[in-house]
Amino acid sequence: MSIREVRAHRVSVPLHTAFVTAIRTVHAVESVLVEMVDADGRSGWGEGPGTWKVTGDSVPGIEAAVTGPLQDAVLGRSPEDLADVCAGIERVIVGNTAAKSAVDCSLHDLAAQRLGVPLPRLLGSSSLRVATDVTLAAGPAQDMALAATERTAEGFAVLKIKLGDGTADDVERLRLIRAAAGPTAVLRVDANQGWTPRQAVRAIRAMEDAGLDLELVEQPVPAGDLDGLAFVTAHVSTPVMADESVWSARDLLEIVRRRAADLVNVKLAKCGGIGPARQLLAVAHAAGTGVLLGSMMETHVGVGATASLATVARSAGVDDLDAAWWLAASPVEGGLRYDSARVVLPDAPGLGIAGLAS
Numbered sequence: 001m002s003i004r005e006v007r008a009h010r011v012s013v014p015l016h017t018a019f020v021t022a023i024r025t026v027h028a029v030e031s032v033l034v035e036m037v038d039a040d041g042r043s044g045w046g047e048g049p050g051t052w053k054v055t056g057d058s059v060p061g062i063e064a065a066v067t068g069p070l071q072d073a074v075l076g077r078s079p080e081d082l083a084d085v086c087a088g089i090e091r092v093i094v095g096n097t098a099a100k101s102a103v104d105c106s107l108h109d110l111a112a113q114r115l116g117v118p119l120p121r122l123l124g125s126s127s128l129r130v131a132t133d134v135t136l137a138a139g140p141a142q143d144m145a146l147a148a149t150e151r152t153a154e155g156f157a158v159l160k161i162k163l164g165d166g167t168a169d170d171v172e173r174l175r176l177i178r179a180a181a182g183p184t185a186v187l188r189v190d191a192n193q194g195w196t197p198r199q200a201v202r203a204i205r206a207m208e209d210a211g212l213d214l215e216l217v218e219q220p221v222p223a224g225d226l227d228g229l230a231f232v233t234a235h236v237s238t239p240v241m242a243d244e245s246v247w248s249a250r251d252l253l254e255i256v257r258r259r260a261a262d263l264v265n266v267k268l269a270k271c272g273g274i275g276p277a278r279q280l281l282a283v284a285h286a287a288g289t290g291v292l293l294g295s296m297m298e299t300h301v302g303v304g305a306t307a308s309l310a311t312v313a314r315s316a317g318v319d320d321l322d323a324a325w326w327l328a329a330s331p332v333e334g335g336l337r338y339d340s341a342r343v344v345l346p347d348a349p350g351l352g353i354a355g356l357a358s
């Protein structure tokens with residue numbers, strides 16, 4: 001039963017709270033939702049988030065890739081030939097990983113639907129629930145501490161703290177957040193490339209000396225500075241996680257070769273979908289590099305695919321799946337929901353998405 005049509009829906013979904021990092025402020029998620037329709041009229045869903053400042057992928061660019069060469073690569077093919085069709089996506093254009101991920105995930109959704117099983121079951125999981133952290137947007141210390149109090153009261157045990165914006169004393173911010181969240185909360189920091197290597201070592205050592213008990217620090221230095229990343233990893237005790245520095249399995253091998261990071265944040269929009277992400281997971285597990293699964297700022301469609309993979313990923317800690325939590329409303333009917341600090345995937349075929357929200 002072959003693929004008959006590929007539709008690209010542009011969506012702009014407002015957040016309930018602004019999402020602030022060292023390099024950008026987000027007020028709405030701008031994405032392309034891919035709807036892949038088979039000859040039986042079933043629709044498989046995937047998402048390509050436009051993140052100009054992170055991946056370089058724009059919404060018009062994603063739409064052009066999806067409705068051009070990627071569509072040509074899948075029309076008339078069968079979702080049962082999942083691995084082969086996904087390999088074709090990888091070959092047909094260079095880059096454009098967000099668009100490739102949207103098409104790859106919609107194929108996986110369709111393949112699971114045709115078997116009548118939830119996507120996590122297609123991937124080998126018996127679970128439909130996965131824990132997530134929640135992000136504290138960068139801002140004034142008092143605002144971040146208040147957010148820490150609120151999120152902890154809501155049941156989140158792992159807080160991901162955006163720093164590196166240079167607007168306030170990071171140790172002071174973390175002290176207030178630790179006091180607000182309590183001693184048992186797991187605190188992780190994401191600097192989003194905001195420091196030089198020396199600044200990073202100084203900042204992280206100060207956090208260690210202050211007894212802030214951080215689980216890890218993510219992407220302290222610019223993405224391309226692997227020597228700098230390795231310098232930081234060698235000079236602090238806190239585990240360092242690479243995010244923007246790692247897109248492909250090749251990037252990960254380079255990180256391993258240089259011992260440049262202890263962990264890696266795997267995101268579908270960087271690597272090109274569930275198929276490439278599984279390759280990254282295999283390399284990371286073989287090399288002894290820790291893995292967390294994360295996402296861009298994206299909706300219930302993209303996070304649903306990542307959460308499905310998270311059920312089988314053997315992550316080194318709680319995954320980073322809160323992006324859709326920030327949305328004022330879902331752009332689709334059905335799909336995942338949040339139950340306190342857990343993502344709950346529907347007990348329905350595929351991603352359980354019934355269509356665009358009316």
Ligand SMILES: [Mg+2]
Pocket residue numbers: 190192218219243244265
């Ligand atoms: Mg990050």
